[in-house]
Amino acid sequence: MKDFSRKEIDYVLDTAEKLEPVARGENRSRLLDGKIVALLFFEPSTRTRLSFEVATQRLGGQVLNLGSVEASSVMKGENLADTIRVISNYADLIVLRHPLDGSSRMASEFSSVPVINGGDGSIHHPTQTFLDLYTIRRESHLEDLKIAMAGDLKYGRTVHSLCHALSLYGAEMIFVSPPELSMPSEIVKDLQKNKIKVKETNSLEEIIGDVEVIYMTRVQRERFLDPEEYEKVKHRLKVTGSLLKNVDSNLKILHPLPRVNEISPAVDATPHACYFQQAFYGVPIRMALLALAMGVME
Amino acid sequence: MKEKRDLKVQAIENGTVIDHIKAGQALNVLRILGISSAFRATISFVMNAPGARGKKDVVKVEGKELNVEELNRIALISPRATINIIRDFEVFQKNNVLLPSYVEGVVRCINLNCISNSSEPIKSKFSVLQSEEEGVILNCLYCEHAILEYIAENLL
Numbered sequence: 001m002k003d004f005s006r007k008e009i010d011y012v013l014d015t016a017e018k019l020e021p022v023a024r025g026e027n028r029s030r031l032l033d034g035k036i037v038a039l040l041f042f043e044p045s046t047r048t049r050l051s052f053e054v055a056t057q058r059l060g061g062q063v064l065n066l067g068s069v070e071a072s073s074v075m076k077g078e079n080l081a082d083t084i085r086v087i088s089n090y091a092d093l094i095v096l097r098h099p100l101d102g103s104s105r106m107a108s109e110f111s112s113v114p115v116i117n118g119g120d121g122s123i124h125h126p127t128q129t130f131l132d133l134y135t136i137r138r139e140s141h142l143e144d145l146k147i148a149m150a151g152d153l154k155y156g157r158t159v160h161s162l163c164h165a166l167s168l169y170g171a172e173m174i175f176v177s178p179p180e181l182s183m184p185s186e187i188v189k190d191l192q193k194n195k196i197k198v199k200e201t202n203s204l205e206e207i208i209g210d211v212e213v214i215y216m217t218r219v220q221r222e223r224f225l226d227p228e229e230y231e232k233v234k235h236r237l238k239v240t241g242s243l244l245k246n247v248d249s250n251l252k253i254l255h256p257l258p259r260v261n262e263i264s265p266a267v268d269a270t271p272h273a274c275y276f277q278q279a280f281y282g283v284p285i286r287m288a289l290l291a292l293a294m295g296v297m298e
Numbered sequence: 299m300k301e302k303r304d305l306k307v308q309a310i311e312n313g314t315v316i317d318h319i320k321a322g323q324a325l326n327v328l329r330i331l332g333i334s335s336a337f338r339a340t341i342s343f344v345m346n347a348p349g350a351r352g353k354k355d356v357v358k359v360e361g362k363e364l365n366v367e368e369l370n371r372i373a374l375i376s377p378r379a380t381i382n383i384i385r386d387f388e389v390f391q392k393n394n395v396l397l398p399s400y401v402e403g404v405v406r407c408i409n410l411n412c413i414s415n416s417s418e419p420i421k422s423k424f425s426v427l428q429s430e431e432e433g434v435i436l437n438c439l440y441c442e443h444a445i446l447e448y449i450a451e452n453l454l
C-alpha cells in the first residue's frame with residue numbers, strides 16, 4: 001500500500017465511484033468483455049474472493065478459479081513461481097491470495113500479466129485498504145478525519161495499512177486496545193513523524209464522543225494467555241446500542257468483517273452501522289482495480 | 299617488536315587488502331564475499347589486531363583484485379572498512395567501502411514468513427538505507443520487513 005501516492009489512491013477511488021452503478025446492477029458494462037481473470041486463492045477467503053468474482057462478472061469478464069489447493073498441482077509440489085508462469089499464459093490478470101508475505105511481489109516477477117494482491121501473508125491486504133478508504137470517503141470524509149481504531153491493533157493488518165493511507169490525508173487517530181494488543185510502536189512513531197496526532201487508550205466509552213469514524217476489529221481469544229483477561233477486554237471493546245445513545249448522528253462504524261462479539265446486533269439497524277455497506281464497496285473498488293490494471297480504463 | 303608484527307600480517311605482492319574491519323567480523327567479511335574452501339587464492343586474516351582506532355580485523359587476498367561491487371557489501375557489517383588494491387607491493391588504490399543501495403542474495407530476511415525464505419526460485423532482495431539514528435537498515439523488497447540489527451547473523 002505504501003507504493004501508492006495520495007493522487008493515485010484518489011484516482012482509484014474516483015474510478016470506483018464511476019463504476020458504482022455497475023456494481024449495484026443499475027448499469028451494464030462490457031469493459032472486461034473477452035477477458036479472463038484467474039483467482040488463485042491458496043487460503044480460505046469469502047468476501048475477497050466473491051467480490052473479485054462479482055466485480056469481474058459485472059464488468060462482463062470471466063473468472064478462472066484455482067479450485068481447492070488440495071486438488072491442484074501445488075499438492076504435487078509445484079512451486080508458486082511455476083504455477084504463476086503457467087496461469088499467466090491462460091488468463092489476462094491474476095488475483096493472488098497466499099499465506100506467505102511478499103508472494104504477490106514475487107508473482108509479479110514471474111507473471112506475464114498483471115497481478116493483484118488479494119492478501120498475502122499477515123502484513124498486506126491492499127484491496128481491503130482501498131475499500132476501507134472508499135467507505136470512509138463515501139460515508140464520512142477522508143480529509144482531516146477524526147478516527148478511532150479499536151480491537152486488536154497489534155496483529156490486525158487492516159489497521160496498519162489504513163493508518164498509513166489515512167496519514168496521507170492528515171487524520172487524527174485514537175487507538176483503543178488493551179496494552180497487549182496495542183499498535184506497534186514503530187507505526188506510532190512513523191505517524192508522529194508525519195505530524196499525525198495520535199492518542200492511545202483502552203476505553204471506547206471515553207472517546208466515542210470525539211470521533212467521526214470508529215474502525216472496529218476482531219479480538220481473538222488465542223491472543224490472551226489469561227482467559228479472564230480476554231473476557232474483560234471483550235466487554236470493554238464492544239459497541240452496543242447503549243454506548244451509541246448520545247453520540248453524534250454522523251458517527252460511522254466500520255468493521256472489515258467477520259465480526260464476532262465486538263459489535264452487538266442492535267447496532268446493525270442504526271444509521272451508524274456501515275460494515276455491510278463497506279463489504280459491498282469491495283465490489284466497485286475491485287472493479288476499479290481490475291479495469292485500471294488491465295488498461296481498459298484510463 | 300616490528301619483526302613479530304610482520305609475521306602476523308605479511309605484505310602481499312599483488313591482490314586486495316581489506317583493512318579497518320570491525321573487530322571480530324573478518325569471518326563474516328569472507329562470507330559476504332562468498333569466499334569459501336573452493337576459493338583458489340591465498341587468503342590470510344588477522345582478528346582483533348591493535349590499530350590506531352582500537353582493535354580491528356584485516357583480510358588479505360593474494361593475487362586477486364576483488365570486484366568493487368562485491369567489496370562494497372562489506373559496508374553492511376563494517377562501514378568503516380577500507381579497500382587497498384596492491385600491485386607490486388605498493389598500494390595502487392585505496393578506497394573506503396561504499397554502502398550499496400541494493401543487495402541481492404547476501405542477507406536472509408528475518409521474517410520467517412517471507413516468500414524469500416521459502417523454496418521458491420528467488421534470491422532475497424533488499425534496499426539499503428543509512429540512518430543517523432539507527433545505522434544501516436535493510437528493507438526487504440518482498441515483504442517490506444526492515445532489518446535494523448543482526449545483519450551479520452543473517453548473512454547467507
